[in-house]
Amino acid sequence: MTTLILPPLAMHMANELLSVPIAGLTLAVAAILVLIAARRARRATTDDRLPLMGVMGAFIFAAQMINFTLPGMPGTSGHLGGGVLLAILLGPTAGIVTMAAILMVQCLLFQDGGLLALGCNVINMGVIPCLLGWGLYRLVLGPVAKAAAWRQYLAAWLACVVGVTAGAAMVPVEAAVSGVLQVPFRHFLGVMIGVHLVIGLCEGAITFAVIAYLRRVRPELLGLAADDAPVAGRGPGYGVVMASLLGTALLLAGVVSWFASTLPDGLEWSYSQHRYGAVEKAVQNKSPVVLAVDQWQTRWSPMTDYNRRGAPLGELPAAEPNEPESAWPNASGWRSVAGVLGTIITLGILYGLSWWMRKKAV
Amino acid sequence: MHHHFIDRFAMGDSPIHRLDARAKLLAVLTYTVVLISFNRYAVSDLVPMTVLPLTLLWFGRVPVWFALRRVLILSPFILMLLLMSPFYDRIPHDATFGSWRFTISGGWLTAMDIAMKFALGVLALTAMMCTTPFALLLEAMRRLGMPQMIVMQLGFLYRYIFVLIDEAMRVRRARDFRGAALAPIGRRLAAVGGVIGTLFSRTLDRSERVQLAMAARGYQGEPRSLSQLRFTGADAVFLVLVIVYLLACRWAYPRWF
Numbered sequence: 001m002t003t004l005i006l007p008p009l010a011m012h013m014a015n016e017l018l019s020v021p022i023a024g025l026t027l028a029v030a031a032i033l034v035l036i037a038a039r040r041a042r043r044a045t046t047d048d049r050l051p052l053m054g055v056m057g058a059f060i061f062a063a064q065m066i067n068f069t070l071p072g073m074p075g076t077s078g079h080l081g082g083g084v085l086l087a088i089l090l091g092p093t094a095g096i097v098t099m100a101a102i103l104m105v106q107c108l109l110f111q112d113g114g115l116l117a118l119g120c121n122v123i124n125m126g127v128i129p130c131l132l133g134w135g136l137y138r139l140v141l142g143p144v145a146k147a148a149a150w151r152q153y154l155a156a157w158l159a160c161v162v163g164v165t166a167g168a169a170m171v172p173v174e175a176a177v178s179g180v181l182q183v184p185f186r187h188f189l190g191v192m193i194g195v196h197l198v199i200g201l202c203e204g205a206i207t208f209a210v211i212a213y214l215r216r217v218r219p220e221l222l223g224l225a226a227d228d229a230p231v232a233g234r235g236p237g238y239g240v241v242m243a244s245l246l247g248t249a250l251l252l253a254g255v256v257s258w259f260a261s262t263l264p265d266g267l268e269w270s271y272s273q274h275r276y277g278a279v280e281k282a283v284q285n286k287s288p289v290v291l292a293v294d295q296w297q298t299r300w301s302p303m304t305d306y307n308r309r310g311a312p313l314g315e316l317p318a319a320e321p322n323e324p325e326s327a328w329p330n331a332s333g334w335r336s337v338a339g340v341l342g343t344i345i346t347l348g349i350l351y352g353l354s355w356w357m358r359k360k361a362v
Numbered sequence: 363m364h365h366h367f368i369d370r371f372a373m374g375d376s377p378i379h380r381l382d383a384r385a386k387l388l389a390v391l392t393y394t395v396v397l398i399s400f401n402r403y404a405v406s407d408l409v410p411m412t413v414l415p416l417t418l419l420w421f422g423r424v425p426v427w428f429a430l431r432r433v434l435i436l437s438p439f440i441l442m443l444l445l446m447s448p449f450y451d452r453i454p455h456d457a458t459f460g461s462w463r464f465t466i467s468g469g470w471l472t473a474m475d476i477a478m479k480f481a482l483g484v485l486a487l488t489a490m491m492c493t494t495p496f497a498l499l500l501e502a503m504r505r506l507g508m509p510q511m512i513v514m515q516l517g518f519l520y521r522y523i524f525v526l527i528d529e530a531m532r533v534r535r536a537r538d539f540r541g542a543a544l545a546p547i548g549r550r551l552a553a554v555g556g557v558i559g560t561l562f563s564r565t566l567d568r569s570e571r572v573q574l575a576m577a578a579r580g581y582q583g584e585p586r587s588l589s590q591l592r593f594t595g596a597d598a599v600f601l602v603l604v605i606v607y608l609l610a611c612r613w614a615y616p617r618w619f
Contacts, residue, residue, distance in 0.1 A: 014440050016479045020399045038511045051572040054518020055526075059565040061519075062526035066534055066561075068554045069543065080558065089562065101515040105523070108491060108499070111432055111484045115394050180402060183446050209555020210562065218563050336406035336459055339615065343409045347416055354420035357377070 012106070013121055013171055015114030019178035026174065027119030030100075033127050037096040053098045056086065060102055068206060081199070083125055084133035084163045085207045088156060089214075089221060092134040099126030120174050124167040131247075133163030144223040149215065152222070156211045160204035161197065168196035371424045371492040378422035378493040383502035385597035389414075389604040390490045396608045397479055397486075403455070403471045408478045410611045414604065415482060418489035429488040433481045440480045444473040496520050501587055510584075518572075526565065533557050 015023070041053065060082035067079050082102075087095035103121050106112040113121045140155035141147050147155075172188040214221050372379075378386075393414055400407055419426050448469035457466050491499075497517070504513045534557070542553050 012439070014480055015394055015398045015483050016440065016476045017443075018398065020395055023395075023398070034512065035509060038509060042511060050514065051518045051576070052566075052569045054515040055522050055565055055569040055572060057515065057519035058522035058526045059561060061523050062530035062561055062565075063558045065527055065530040066554055066557050068550065097512070097515060101512065101519050104516060105519050108487070109496065109520075111436055111487050111491075114483055115391065115487060116398060183443065183450055205551055206554055206558065209551045210558045211555075212552070213555040213559035214562070217559065221563065221566070336409075339406055339409045343413060346410075346413055350413070350417045351420055354417070357421070358423065 012113035013117040013124070013174065015116045017171075017175040017178065017180055018114075018117055018120065019180060020116075022174060022178045023116040023119065025119075026123060027116065030119035030122040030127070034096060034100045034122060037093040037100075037127075041091075041093040041097050052090070053094055054101060056090065056094075057098045057102045057105070060086065060098070068202070080206050080210075081125070081129070081164060081203050083129035083167075084137075084156075084160045084203065085210060087130035087134035087163075088137050088159065088207070088211070092130045095130040095134065096126050099130060120170070124170045124174075128167040128170065129163035132166050133159035136162055147222075149212075152211060152215065153208050156207045157204040160207050161200035164200035164203055165193055165196045168192045168199075369496065371422070371428070372495045374423060374493075376421060376423045376493065378418055378489075380596075381493075381600055382591055382593045382597040383494050383498040384506060384591065384593060385601050386490050386494055387499065387502050387506070389601060390486050392605065392608060393486050394483055396612050397483055399612065400475075400479070402475045403468065404616070405471055405474050405478065407611075407616045408475070408482070410615055411482055414607060415485035415489050418493065419485070422489060422493040424489065424492040429485050429492070432488050433484045436484060437480070440476065444476045447472045447476070497587075498591065501591055505591060522568075526561070529564075530557075530561060533561070 018026075060080070063080045063082060065079075083095060083099050086098050090098070100122050103113065103118060103125060107115060107118055107121070137155045137159040138144070140158055141151055169189060169192060172185055172192055175188065176185045211222065393411075397408075397411060400411075415429075416426065419429055448467060451467060451469035451472060453468045454465045455468055455471060457464055457471075494502075500513050500517055500520075503516075504510065537553055537557060542550060545553070
């Protein structure tokens with residue numbers, strides 16, 4: 001049976017969706033957040049629980065092996081992503097640190113998710129689901145020690161759906177700020193939210209089942225028997241919950257809605273940015289979108305290795321200084337041939353050298 | 363599953379294996395930064411960027427097919443995105459290759475660009491991971507300033523990942539043998555919850571036992587490593603070479619050709 005494993009594929013960002021400044025910025029933000037979380041987690045979990053988060057990371061990998069065939073979609077099975085469950089069971093800070101470790105191992109060992117996109121991935125799949133999910137869970141749950149069963153299930157479910165979808169909604173935002181994607185922002189956002197609502201529902205169902213089981217078998221893990229709760233019972237007060245929840249929600253709502261309004265999609269945005277440029281007169285026979293893209297790329301590309309068709313290049317003042325000057329009329333074409341040939345020759349020499357060294361070593 | 367599955371080539375010996383893990387980590391990081399800084403239409407400028415990952419793989423005695431297979435396995439999500447871009451950007455561009463001229467839409471250029479960057483990035487990362495044992499990489503991260511806490515969690519994660527995955531696989535097989543696929547949805551969901559819940563509480567106990575075992579062996583809050591990282595002249599030469607190469611790829615090549 002072909003199984004489609006949804007969550008990991010659909011959310012790990014690749015390097016190519018980011019520009020260098022955004023990658024650096026998100027890496028820095030993620031690093032700071034994880035550091036804060038690590039410090040707090042270390043204070044909350046005493047020294048006798050040091051291996052906890054690492055081993056729990058391994059647990060999430062294992063739990064992802066337990067698939068659940070989705071009803072109505074034969075051949076498709078969902079599995080746990082894990083961020084929200086961790087946040088519920090271990091608390092948000094330990095959850096964030098564990099998710100960060102998981103994402104780093106996924107990136108390094110399995111090359112899933114880019115090295116530079118790690119910051120984005122930690123924010124999307126670690127920080128947001130953990131904080132938002134945990135906050136929502138606590139909010140719906142009310143007083144932990146004597147929570148009713150239905151409340152706990154509802155809370156877990158809601159936390160998963162909202163946490164996962166909110167994290168996924170950040171992917172198009174990050175890609176749009178980077179200006180890498182050509183897929184319009186709105187379409188991308190719609191697709192991501194749509195797909196991740198389904199994934200979130202599935203994740204919610206599994207989390208719900210796990211909570212139901214733990215409630216029956218080891219209720220102290222959920223903080224139900226307040227006095228000897230080893231992990232989850234040591235929760236901060238209601239105010240902290242509200243603050244973290246509100247903060248994350250506002251941040252998210254602010255960022256996403258700001259983009260949805262001011263940046264309807266990448267193309268329109270670039271069009272409105274440059275519509276009064278001098279270039280407009282030069283290419284009147286083109287549709288506005290075409291014009292915008294043309295301008296946008298001449299502005300942002302330091303070297304253009306193709307010629308614009310139909311557009312009178314001489315009348316585009318912005319493009320002039322960037323074009324490589326050459327006496328050769330067809331320079332760019334021969335340049336690419338030279339590049340390809342040179343690369344092949346270099347690779348040949350290097351391969352020969354490595355082969356020779358290997359033979360000498362044997 | 364065992365560590366052999368991911369660490370197959372990392373324990374070998376080659377000029378690349380002998381390099382300091384810090385040098386390799388920095389080189390691959392810089393390579394990735396340079397890689398994604400290329401303009402998205404400049405497909406032909408990416409060609410010289412293939413040299414570094416392939417060289418690392420060859421000199422590290424890692425079969426290229428192994429690395430290429432990793433690229434294929436990981437490609438579905440990126441494939442979806444890059445197949446979407448030709449629909450949105452249909453402005454034709456004249457491309458030339460030698461005396462051969464053809465027209466290609468901007469969307470296809472972007473798609474090719476994303477595909478190449480993705481493949482090269484994964485190849486470089488694979489080359490590093492296949493020539494560096496994970497423990498040494500962790501040590502390198504620690505020396506480069508990653509907090510002890512995080513490095514330790516990564517170490518534990520790496521140590522127990524296959525232990526727990528094997529356990530989960532056993533439980534899953536047992537569940538499937540008992541005909542779980544035929545059960546109604548509610549029962550199936552309960553089974554998944556039970557399995558994961560059991561795994562969770564077992565893991566909690568396991569982490570306590572690990573902690574006890576560590577304490578019994580004299581752990582006092584600071585892990586000691588026997589692995590030695592020595593940054594030698596060869597590493598410096600390697601780093602300088604990589605940086606010169608990257609500068610040439612990024613600035614010299616597109617300008618001077």
